[in-house]
Amino acid sequence: MRDVEVDLLVVGAGPAGLYAAYYAGFRGLRTAIVDSLSEPGGQVTALYPEKQIYDIAGMPAVRGRDLVAGLVAQTGRFDPTYVLGERAEELERRPDGRLVVTTDRGTRIDTGAIVVTGGIGTFTPRPLPGGDVWEGRGLHYVVRELAAHAGQHVVVVGGGDSAVDWALALEPLAASVTVVHRRAAFRAHAASVADMHAGSAVVVTDAQVHELTGDDVLRAVHVRAKDGTVTEHRADAVIAALGFTADIGPLERWGIDVVDRKITVDTAMRTTVPGVYAAGDITEYPGKVRLISVGFGEAATAVNNAATHLFPDQPLFPGHSSDDPAGTPALATA
Secondary structure, rough: OOOOOOOEEEOOOOOOHHHHHHHHHHHOEEEEEEEEEOOOOOOHHHHOOEEEEOOEEEEOOEEEHHHHHHHHHHHOOOOOOOOOOOOEEEEEEOOOOOOOEOOOOOOEEEEEEEEEEOOOOEEEEOOOOOHHHHEEEEEEEEOHHHHOOOOEEEEEEOHHHHHHHHHHHOOOOOEEEEOOOOOOOOOHHHHHHHHHHHHHOOEEEOEEEEEHHHHHHHHEEEEOOOOOOEEEEEEOOEEEEOEEEEOOOHHOOOOEEOOOOOOEEEEEEEEEOOOEEEOOEEOOOOOOOHHHHHHEEEEEEEEHHHHHOOOOOOOOOOOOHOOOOOOOOOOOOO
């Protein structure tokens, strides 16, 4: 339990949240970042650290973990306060208009404004039925290090982009890759599916994992086809890419207009609660496109508008970073 006092609180330490914290520092705002996960990066760190991301401006491709490392370094220049491993729970407004957010561990964050960048909220991978006893013994829900699976026989379960991307990424390293999908058609991008079929991966469709077997560690996956036939596949590791469930949790109690677990915002990224803004995948408005690149722009818009909410005498547009040798505009003042 501790007390933190800042100008701006960013709720969510994913890419949009980290960039929002950077931009808040650029605007001269004292900033804190709260996230329920124990390290920055949000969904990218938790689920896709080794995946290549191709839609970041100026980067033909970047690994998830490298993108997060760059954002943390960029944000670190302004020394934000991190409150990690704690979930933002309660929101109250003081008589002077300042906001106080209390986390599930009792930390109280006194702030002038809030930018919510919680992505899809708190997310939990969908479990592989019957697989719980194999977690830590060969069953994984994310590939944290590709090299850890070098020389292994890997079975990937799922039919979405994550499953196919993992299969393609592991194929050059693993001893073998088998993909098991319960339907005939894949939901992943058609080009990626074509690459998978053209490669060496064994693709098993219209089938589901029936059983995992082994001793101290995983040794095999038994796959049941629609006709009831069960086939055994050697497996040192299973990657269950079955998607995840999401919940924005306590944010729905903040009085914010929430529709289908998304926060409604206007063109200034304002929510229906004064002083509370939102950016990134958690937002909803006509024409919304959910991409990291869009989230970066929304984060900058939200922070600049929050700055004028905090300091009405300050301009909305802070100037270009390239106009100042240090890349920092004049500090905001009360």
